[in-house]
Amino acid sequence: MAGRDAHPSLLALTSSALLLPAYQQANADAPPDYTTLGMSYSRYQEDDTQAGRTVGGQSIERYEIDVAQFYLLAPVGDDWSVALDVQWEDMSGASPWFVGLDNGDAKVFMSGASIEDTRTTVSVNTRYYYDRGNAGFTYTRSDEDDYESDAIALDGAFNSADGLTTWSAAVSASFDDIEPTQGVTPTNTLEDSKDIFGAFLGVSRIISKRAVLRFGLSYTYRDGFLTDPYKLQDQRPDTRKEWAASAGLRHYFTGPNAALHVDYRYFDDDWGITSHTVDLAWWQNLGRNTQLVPFLRYYSQDEAEFFSNTPDFNDRYFADDYRLSAFGGITTGLRVRHTVGNWTLNATGERYTTSEDFGIFSGDESPALVKYWRYSVGFDYSFR
Numbered sequence: 001m002a003g004r005d006a007h008p009s010l011l012a013l014t015s016s017a018l019l020l021p022a023y024q025q026a027n028a029d030a031p032p033d034y035t036t037l038g039m040s041y042s043r044y045q046e047d048d049t050q051a052g053r054t055v056g057g058q059s060i061e062r063y064e065i066d067v068a069q070f071y072l073l074a075p076v077g078d079d080w081s082v083a084l085d086v087q088w089e090d091m092s093g094a095s096p097w098f099v100g101l102d103n104g105d106a107k108v109f110m111s112g113a114s115i116e117d118t119r120t121t122v123s124v125n126t127r128y129y130y131d132r133g134n135a136g137f138t139y140t141r142s143d144e145d146d147y148e149s150d151a152i153a154l155d156g157a158f159n160s161a162d163g164l165t166t167w168s169a170a171v172s173a174s175f176d177d178i179e180p181t182q183g184v185t186p187t188n189t190l191e192d193s194k195d196i197f198g199a200f201l202g203v204s205r206i207i208s209k210r211a212v213l214r215f216g217l218s219y220t221y222r223d224g225f226l227t228d229p230y231k232l233q234d235q236r237p238d239t240r241k242e243w244a245a246s247a248g249l250r251h252y253f254t255g256p257n258a259a260l261h262v263d264y265r266y267f268d269d270d271w272g273i274t275s276h277t278v279d280l281a282w283w284q285n286l287g288r289n290t291q292l293v294p295f296l297r298y299y300s301q302d303e304a305e306f307f308s309n310t311p312d313f314n315d316r317y318f319a320d321d322y323r324l325s326a327f328g329g330i331t332t333g334l335r336v337r338h339t340v341g342n343w344t345l346n347a348t349g350e351r352y353t354t355s356e357d358f359g360i361f362s363g364d365e366s367p368a369l370v371k372y373w374r375y376s377v378g379f380d381y382s383f384r
Contacts, residue, residue: 029159031081031129033384035074040346040378042067046093046370053367055102055109062110062370063093069378081127089119089144096368098232099309099320106309108368111230117181119144133158133166149176155200163206170200180229187229194224210252218244233311234319242269259283272305273324276360293335295350300328302361309364322370326363329354333374342384348376 046062054060071085097111120143127136135156142149155170174196180187202216220242227236248263263279281295303326306317333350352372356365 029129029132029134029157031075031079031127032073033075035072035383036380037072038070038378038380040067040069040376042069042374042376044372044374046372049108049110049368053107055100055107060094060110063091063095066090067376071380076126079129081129083123083125083127085121085123085125087119087121089121091117091119095230096322097230099367101310106364106367108366117145119147132161146179146181147176149174151175151196165206166204168200168202168204170198172196172198176224178225178229186232188227188231188234189225189229192225192229194222194226196223197221210254212250214246214248214250216244216246218242218246220244228319228321231319231321234321235317236306236319237271237317240269240271242267244268257285267301271324273301273303274361275299275301289339291335291337293337295331295333295335297331298328299331300359300361302326303363307364309366320366320368322366322368325356325366325369326359326361327354327356327365327369328358328360330358342382344380344382346376346378346380348374350374 042065044063044065044067046064048059048061051057051059067087067089069085069087071083073081073083075081094110096108098109099106100109101107121140122142123138123140125136125138127134133156136154138151138153138155140149140151140153142151151172151174153170153172155168157166157168159166175193176196177191177193178189179191180189198218198220200216200218202214204212204214206212220240222240222242224238226238226240228234244265244267246263246265248261250259250261252259259282261279261281261283263277265275265277267273267275267277276299278298279295280297281293284292284294286292304319304324306315307319307321307324307326309320311318311320329352331350331352333348335346335348338345350373352370352374354369354371356363356369
């Protein structure tokens with residue numbers, strides 16, 4: 001099922017975005033002082049469909065994913081580090097197959113509990129550190145029943161002479177093969193492929209003793225089979241060009257001993273989708289060993305120019321996928337980090353709700369819009 005374009009929050013769950021901060025320290029200006037390893041478990045569960053929004057009037061269980069992750073970060077000599085990340089994902093449940101009219105109302109027809117898949121993802125990173133920056137290379141291999149992917153990425157960072165400004169850049173490429181599982185619902189292809197190429201440029205600036213600003217620009221080009229093989233009548237263009245601009249602020253407040261994180265992202269593509277994302281997080285230190293991080297995310301997007309709840313067979317392209325509709329989404333959550341000796345414990349819980357009414361763009365509301373809970377718990381251990 002990974003052949004489909006995933007919901008942004010689902011991608012965050014099932015990608016290296018879940019790597020805990022100990023791993024992400026590889027992006028610092030010096031190699032790690034010691035080896036760190038960790039494990040985590042995450043649970044993603046979508047709400048059942050509402051009976052009034054499904055064909056047949058039944059409430060049906062939707063998608064759920066269990067993710068186990070292992071990672072290792074280690075110094076190599078004086079100027080290098082190596083990192084290994086391995087994830088195992090177990091996916092099951094029902095997925096929207098198509099949207100139809102029932103007494104004049106748009107309702108979703110679910111695939112039934114036919115989705116059952118596992119995914120293994122292995123990512124290896126090596127990084128070189130020099131006087132004023134670092135450079136890294138990453139290879140990632142993902143394998144599941146209906147999807148295989150090989151991806152590479154190069155990234156680097158360079159600091160100004162005064163140490164106040166950092167420029168960063170990255171390029172990536174992914175080569176994916178799709179072979180949909182032939183289950184309860186028919187697919188619209190037996191085998192195909194797609195390629196994804198991306199580039200990023202960014203700059204961050206220390207603007208005071210307690211504040212840092214950052215800006216970034218990215219471009220992604222997708223080519224090949226971009227249609228969802230598990231959706232009836234789905235037919236999308238075979239190329240997609242995406243642009244994104246982002247900005248962020250980190251500000252530390254001495255009084256409460258806490259930091260405010262503010263991030264904004266603007267997205268636009270040639271499918272007609274425009275989106276805005278705002279992330280707010282308050283990193284509250286409780287003594288020397290505990291952090292409490294409440295966070296809030298708002299997301300809104302316009303619909304793709306070929307999205308509709310009812311197909312027009314005169315059109316070349318069509319999709320009734322809720323992820324291409326106009327909607328708004330709100331995520332609220334809480335993270336907790338606690339350190340005991342060489343151990344750091346991490347726990348996160350979040351709730352995502354979505355509605356066409358939440359969005360700033362008008363459009364047809366999809367009856368398949370998703371709501372979900374996500375929980376994760378993990379630990380890392382440092383060999384100091």
